[in-house]
Amino acid sequence: MRNYKKNYPLYETTVFRDFRVMTENVADKYPDKIAFGYRTNPHDEQMTTVTYAQAREDIRNLGTGLIALDAREHQVAIVGESSYYWVASYFALMSVGAVTVPVDKDLPLEDLLGIFNTAECSMIVYSPVVEEKIMALKEQIPTLKTLVCMGKSEVEGVIGITDVIADGAKRFEEGDHSYYTYEIDPDRLASIVFTSGTTGKGKGVMLSQTNICSDMTQGMYNFAITERTMCLLPPHHTFGSTVNFVGHFAQGSMVYITSGLRYMMQEIKEVKPTHLVLVPLFVETIYKRIWSTAEKTGKAGLLRKMMKVSNAARKIGIDARRKLFSSVLSVLGGELQMIICGGAALNQDIIDTFDALGITILNGYGITECAPLISCNRNRYQKKGSVGVPIIGEQVKIADPDENGEGEICVKGPNVMLGYYKNPEATAAAFDEEGYFKTGDYGKLDEEGWIYITGRLKNLIIFSNGKNVYPEEIETEISRIRGVGEVVVYAGESKVNPKKEVIVAEIYPDYDALDLVGIKQEDEEQVKTYFQDEVRKANSRMVSYKAVGLVKIRKEEFVKNTSRKIMRFAINKNIDEE
Secondary structure, X not given: OOOOOOXXXXXXXXXXXXXXXXXXXXXXXXXXXXXXXEOOOOXXXXXXXXXXXXXXXXHHHHHHHHHHOOOOOOEEEEEOOOOHHHHHHHHHHHHOOOEEEXXXXXXXXXXXXXXXXXXXXXXXXXXXXXXXXXXXXXXXXXXXXXXXXXXXXXXXXXXXXXXXXXXXXXXXHOOOOHHHHOOOOOOOEEEXXXXXXXOOOOOEEEEEHHHHXXXXXXXXXXXXXXXXXXXXXXXXXXXXXXXXXXXXXXXXXXXXXXXXXXXXXXXXXXXXXXXXXXXXXXXXXXXXXXXXXXXXXXXXXXXXXXXXXXXXXXXXXXXXXXXHOHHHHHXXXXXXXXXXXXOOOOOHHHHHHHHHHOOEEEEEEEOXXXXXXXXXXXXXXXXXXXXXXXXOOOEEEEEOOOOOOOEEEEEEOOOOOOEEOOOHHHHHHHEOOOOOEEEEEXXXXXXXOOEEEEEEHHHOEXXXXXXXXXXXXXXXXXXXXXXXXXXXXXXXXXXXXXXXXXXXXXXXXXXXXXXXXXXXXXXXXXHHHHHHHHHHHHHOOOOXXXXXXXXXXXXXXXXXXXXXXXXXXXXXXXXXXX
16 A cells, blocks of 8 residues: 555545546536637637536537437547547547547548558548548548538538537437437447557557546546646547546536647636646746746846745745746746646656746656556655656556666556557557556656656667666756757667767757857857767766767757657667767
8 A cells, every 4th residue: 555645635536437427427516617718710819618517518419419420339530639529529429338539630641541440430520620631531441431520511421510419409309318328338448549659650549438537536536636727738649638638627627728839828828727737848848938038038047046045935934936936927827836747757857947936747657558647746745756656546566676676667457458459469468467557668666656767668778788778867867958959869880880889869959048058050060069068967977888979969850749759760860970
């Protein structure tokens, strides 16, 4: 049994067995509260709002209409950006017993076709922004019967989602209660999530409603969300669909659905979120903007001094952060209290900086196969370097630990997937003999059961001398260097000396940050010399076998998937520098 910080109780949460129960519960409890906000046009002055009572009605009517279109117990793809109709479609399909297949709208045609046919989709609910792609593929999907557009469409045979809702409303008024009378089996297949992956082709993760609902029920005991947040994550990813949508909807928190990443900072100022759910790249972007603004206005030195004074005052019980740093916090709407961050490692320096300014970052850990949340730091109890304590009901063990207690992180619990779709071999390989899911992440547990992640097993660098190096550990150290925008570490062979093994740090510079210290983008030699000198300093802080032997400067950002993770397999590792 895990030990929590003394006198720190679990939070209250809402328990629900399936999506329909969730929708009914929260609508009964908060009928007039705003569930979602969004702008039809990003330049609209006023946002459109939807109450919980209205959301229930829309979901019920949409569900009734989808039943009439034979969606029940069939695979239905949902393709598009985050929108109110995306959420309504997802919730309605889950509530009527369909199998949802959330799909990345930015995938190339070949990958989209592969998913639609692998999943044998009979219906596709899509956004107008991908209509051209869907039209190009529809004749190549033998199982496809119905197309529903989450907007206006002039294509013959395509049904508009508002028409499905209107038809469902009419049917319900005339006594069709099929939405409510169907008995949902929460343990059967409910969603197939195809992982985008950062090391190659993804797999179809099979999740039940028990997986998803228990993940949020059990997870919310450990930390408390606030009244108002924003959705800045892609909806096809479980971090967006489960945590941002299901977790917040179930708890009665308002979610503003952003108009797009280009409007992120503007809308944060307008919406004034009290907390955010972000991946590290977004947190790093905000962090860099704070310091860039401070440098440009000549106030960076003063800000650092104020942070030191504030931190010292907090040790004796005086907390004036909201007043001291009000000008910095105003850029983030002025009411932001907390950021829930997951998806990849986040530098502890960034966490400490936000804490000093008055914003708590709860670093967490999740994986699609676990629906996704595995662990998270707590609102008033965090451990540096840890991704938190496992959610209630989650069993965690370290397989084959070394002398430092580090090994593969394995988990077991009601949130763990049913398996990989049409891939029994991969499913069998993913679980050990005790039924634990093998995450592929390497790490350790402390005496209280808190998880610390070292890196991904697939990224492990194994040298011929037997030394093992996790690139993420070195990347964290190098990312502290001023002017590093992005960095990826990997093993390379020099073209000059093919037998020479070398750790390569490939850096995409943040040229705005470099400019502030007098280093110009056009002076490539100066840029390279600067990073070589700084990496040498970083090397001195690490054991010798982890030292970077070669620094490579990129001219373009690394290729990323839509979850904003760098796709390591797409990196050209040919070393032509010496």
